[in-house]
Amino acid sequence: YFNRLADQVEFYFKIPRYLPKNLVAACAKPFMKKIAKTPDFGTLDWVEKNNKQRLDIYFGGMDEWKKLPSKWEDFDIIKFDKDNSAAEQFKLDHGYDETKPEAELDIEDMKQAAKFRGGECLSETMTKGDMATKLKWKCGHCGAEFEASPALILLGGHWCPECYIPHKAWDYDAIAKTNPFFAQVWYPNHRKDENNRYDFDELFHIDGVAWDDIKR
Ligand SMILES: [Zn+2]
Structure with a gap:
């Protein structure tokens, strides 16, 4: 499915395919961070402004957010x-x-x-x-x-x-x-x-x- 999808999208969506993975990650991170900091709607904006209501809804509170691992290796992925x-x-x-x-x-x-x-x-x-x-x-x-x-x-x-x-x-x-x-x-x-x-x-x-x- 993903191969078929990739064949049909515009060329610029395919660029990351030909770049080294860590370069893609390095470019994507600041981009995702900017989205996460969108005032009122971004998850990082809620953390920075201690928006209790949104944190409660999304993470179950600030304490739960703090418990989130910062590295992928530390996540307990449920199979x-x-x-x-x-x-x-x-x-x-x-x-x-x-x-x-x-x-x-x-x-x-x-x-x-x-x-x-x-x-x-x-x-x-x-x-x-x-x-x-x-x-x-x-x-x-x-x-x-x-x-x-x-x-x-x-x-x-x-x-x-x-x-x-x-x-x-x-x-x-x-x-x-x-x-x-x-x-x-x-x-x-x-x-x-x-x-x-x-x-x-x-x-x-x-x-x-x-x-x-x-x-x-
Ligand atoms: Zn009712």
Whole structure:
């Protein structure tokens, strides 16, 4: 793939191929450093200005950043097991009996799935196996009530339109605490003691212009 890619790009992208590797590294380093020092967005800028919020998001805090090795040799590179049989242990629990055929799913399965998402299924009845007709649901995190088909929730992985498609803030640490389904994909790379909430108004307050004005 990379050879094929390299054959098709403009000639100047190919120049580094014919230069000694350490020369490429020596040239690339200051270039990458400049990007990393971009005010507000660069990782080194956050370190220099002790931008706590960004450091917390990205590295898990300044202390974690300080622990990063400075040489590649010192990094503990994780080798992923590409054998598909290992994938079984990473399968998500979808919060209902997945051995049941779709045609057998009923309102009890919906209630169970909603509970596993930290919320409720407000509908009292459904036609057994009807995955298309919308039901009423309630989010346990923000309290929003919404309509969605069983297919969208159970098979599509969607949930609350307010929380899963946030308009005002990223509040996933709090969501993970109330939603076991979501917690499965959140905690593999977040600590349970993290309590970060990222308000868009604060996060995207650029040159004095708040998020609400930028997005317009
Ligand atoms: Zn919600």
